[in-house]
Amino acid sequence: MTATATILPNRAKRNLTIAKAMAEALAQEMRRDPSVLVMGEDIAALGGVFGNTRGLLEEFGPARIRDTPISETGFIGAAVGMAAVGMRPVVELMFVDFFGVCMDAIYNMAAKNCYFSGGQSAVPMVLMTSVGGGYGDAGQHSQCLYGTFAHLPGMKVVVPSNAYDAKGLMVSAIRDNNPVIFMFHKALQGMGWLGTVQGSINDVPEDAYTVPFGQAAIARAGRDITIVGLGATVHLALDAAEELIANGIEAEVVDLRSLVPLDRATVNASVKRTGRLLVVDEDYQSYGVSGEIIASVVEAGTVLTSPPRRIAFPDIPIPFSPTLERPALPSAEKIVAAVTDMVRGGR
Amino acid sequence: MTATATILPNRAKRNLTIAKAMAEALAQEMRRDPSVLVMGEDIAALGGVFGNTRGLLEEFGPARIRDTPISETGFIGAAVGMAAVGMRPVVELMFVDFFGVCMDAIYNMAAKNCYFSGGQSAVPMVLMTSVGGGYGDAGQHSQCLYGTFAHLPGMKVVVPSNAYDAKGLMVSAIRDNNPVIFMFHKALQGMGWLGTVQGSINDVPEDAYTVPFGQAAIARAGRDITIVGLGATVHLALDAAEELIANGIEAEVVDLRSLVPLDRATVNASVKRTGRLLVVDEDYQSYGVSGEIIASVVEAGTVLTSPPRRIAFPDIPIPFSPTLERPALPSAEKIVAAVTDMVRGGR
């Protein structure tokens, strides 16, 4: 799973959205491997509410691109059974916020059957699910829940921040013999109606390639502080880093890319260089990703110049009104302020 | 909610199990308040698989002590509706491991309706649920999932380590106008067939009293290290502390008692005194309680003499065989080893 794409030197750039990159990965893997199929609500004729299955029905037909009833327990459970008999199902949970109606199929079966069976019965399936807020969709349609999934053993959890990674991580996910939770952020998806953070659109090689799990990326190098982000917060961190230059601060930005496995080594090495750590997470603050990253760094004995900090979604349901939601979200502004304070000798 | 019991000076000791303390709290609150009722599987004639509703059917009858079908989404959802029209339902989710079939009712409705309604519609309900392993019940009946519940906003989460706290926390939970997840550990429950950690049985005043949420207890004072535990791990920490005396180490043991609200102040004050932190948690290690406690301490700028550590359940499903499960669990032995290493100058 370490192959990366050979980008032909004179190849024209193919800037794709994450939605298109995901759909391309799915199509290529479906062509390659007849055991891959896709199931979910509105993923066939509609092409997925978030566009990541667009065109698949036309090419692969309704037997392999299956619209389901609104029965997440039923069809995610079905994916577990399909995987048990040799298929590689990719299922969509339209919004991660809906996990509460189907989590047993995910965490008690998909994630554990390999273990329960002593490795006899692997569960090669992908659960792709949309995450994130900021567009006024309120408390049951805007969550990230990264920590919820990453906390429970037996599933791999990936969170792409750009189209190149999305394609490579999707190919890896489909080829992986384990359940992979593929969490795509709505603000990065490239659906016009959700806005699109431009940095998520990047050059995507045409041929299939893999991005390995458990390898964080240094999205930007810097010597003064390590800002750890994932998904959408990577772009906030990059924006902040750009601004921070004016303050004479060089921030390093680490894009985790996968939460399980978690690349503690890259984070620790970066913090060892910079001496400072700020975690930026759109998931709820307590008992989640931000705490884990901080704990991982300090338990490794890494010496910090100033106490680590985090900017995460506060421990409140996600409010609807933009005047309530937006200030509660992480932002480049908050990052700039925190970093400046940390580097310029705030506590 | 700060009233504590007046223990009459010459009162004879009433050593109760957590099961009996919970049942007593339920009975007393049901006598006091006709809006309190109990629902769940096998909680009526059987008195609860874990004994915490024993005797209630006889006293209060089947209208208020309601056995349910095996329909957690249905009856936990029903509790939300009951709460909306003025009842104070106490529902049992027999094992916390079953949350996957009913989490939406819990985290998307019970926990958020107060917020969604701008405070118009509080959800005064208690969800009591058994947690913990160590008795060979394998991967779908042995989890703690503390982090899973504590991560999601809008619910209070309590974890008693002894009968006194269990009664007082249950009375507080029933009187609280918010959803409270009451997580009782099977090894402390006082059901003979699950064994019982003797330290969980203690003197329980007869009259109703409250133990407030968000106040950790110093279960044992000590100056060399702070060991933070909750539920069953408090007793492991206490056992270890006792042994550590022989090594000349005085450990302080903090019993969190509630995860939401979390008493960061007490933990931080303790670590400030001792300079060292070890978190002992039976829940899965990553993205959970142990990370949050460590992060909370270090982000507050508390200076540590040695890197903080944690002993938690590894990130693996809970295995059945005792030779696999027991070594994976936290233990007094592991605590003694870690503490000794930390205090005697291990890294």
Place this chain on the structure above:
Amino acid sequence: MTPTRPQFLWMYETMVKSRAFEERIATAYFEGKSPVFNMANGPIPGEMHLSNGQEPCAVGVCAHLDAADFVTATHRPHHIAIAKGVDLDAMAAEIFGKKTGLSGGRGGHMHLFDARVNFACSGIIAQGMGPAVGAATAFKLRGEKRVAVAFIGEGAANQGAFHESLNLAAVWQAPVVFVIEDNGWGISVSKAQSTAVPHNDSRAAAYGMLGHRVTGNDPAAIFAVAGDAIARARAGGGPSLIEIETSRLAGHFIGDAEGYRPAGEKDALFARDPIPALRGRLLAEGMMSEAEDLAIVKRAESAVEQAIAKARAAPFPAAAEAFDHVFA
């Protein structure tokens, strides 16, 4: 059970008000969303599920309810909220994310709560059903003559909560009525693609429950069937299930191009719009004069105008208010 003239006129006026509300919301929703349609922008961000065409379901059922009865609605709740008597000004303000909204802008259009009239919502498919069973059980337990009604879509009838809630209601003989608004579609998936039986009323038998289907999207027919079911529940006769054939005249949410609909389907639905149909009947049967119609429409529209105007004028909540009401 036939509606009286005042009931007919209440149903008509409420339908007109509901439709007027949706139209004003749609207009406001598009503000700030062109030339580029981005859900995050404009005075109303987020998803917006309109109820155009489904008004008969709301009025036919809610005509039998008063403020003490408990109703749970879905992601598509406006018509039901209006028929249940949710404060229109506060509801509009909520949808605009204002401080004066039902919940001060915390909930938004999928989370309308008005405790005063016992109205609640959930944006998660079928999840309002359990709460309705619970509220109804509480009423029964306390010997109150109140009932609960859970509204869902036909797509929701394939969710586990449907099964658990109906069984629980039947076992407990709770005074609850389950109402399915069958608009034939769950987003882009047709009922035939998702549901193993043609009609969900037949599923009532699986719970020893009475099931009814009402065709024609006709408020009077719905009134009759719902009236019986609600009266039976109120009298201690237990729960029932009603499936109502209705039409979704808007897209699933605003912005839905509805490319999945068979050609001509939408036109046929518009031709059977229930509001002109009811207006025609009331005029034809002499229950309403043209003048009365004008007055009703005017009253309804001005109530809506006022609500929307107040909502627009109201202040936004301050950022710090996001932290209030997490706990009671």
Place this chain on the structure above:
Amino acid sequence: MTPTRPQFLWMYETMVKSRAFEERIATAYFEGKSPVFNMANGPIPGEMHLSNGQEPCAVGVCAHLDAADFVTATHRPHHIAIAKGVDLDAMAAEIFGKKTGLSGGRGGHMHLFDARVNFACSGIIAQGMGPAVGAATAFKLRGEKRVAVAFIGEGAANQGAFHESLNLAAVWQAPVVFVIEDNGWGISVSKAQSTAVPHNDSRAAAYGMLGHRVTGNDPAAIFAVAGDAIARARAGGGPSLIEIETSRLAGHFIGDAEGYRPAGEKDALFARDPIPALRGRLLAEGMMSEAEDLAIVKRAESAVEQAIAKARAAPFPAAAEAFDHVFA
């Protein structure tokens, strides 16, 4: 469909083997658990749900299956596992938590998996149903003549997964058979307390599916009904639902005092123990001689003895093995 003589004898022998297995497990389970009964102790810790009395369900159904067919079982899986052909030695070793167990001691008695014969389990009520629909759909997709069977208890028929799985199976016309073992109890809660209809086969209609009820806990009757359903599924005729009246002769789990049972119920069940009943029939109808019976019982018991003996003798897994197979 009537069992042939070899099928009858296979059913009988499998039932005897299953019962013998449960008895040996019960004996071992109690070791180390007296004078104080503590579930954590003895060679078999944890909960133990025995299948005594329910053997007819397993054999009547599995008589029609081969290794390629997929079966999901529940927290009470031994009889089904044995009838499906799960390796008895590895199964016993798993239950004893040994390295030689089906999963090296990781799963335990509620998580028996044998990929060789397509057998899987879940300890969460009704959750095996979705996987059965999925496996069946895969078979159909690939044009294989394999079927899937999901076993559940009657208590599980009130869980949301039941509804979703039956609907999905019907919509997709998957070759799957849902088998309900109706032993009348979900732990301490009777079927009447939990289920709105007397019999769950009537719920099949809610999915346009064929439903059957088999009374009498009679393996031949079960064989007949299951045979039709499985043959139909295999031939592309779609899913069906079978509810089998059976008896739980043991407590819910070992240690259950069953104080909730009406007086005399248990005695009546023992009087109708299906194993002596089948033995009687086979002898009476001349399908089996006394000598053959003895040989069958001996063979069954010795297979069980051997499995248990091997399990006892096998080594425990090393602590570090807990970290293997979390991922494939």
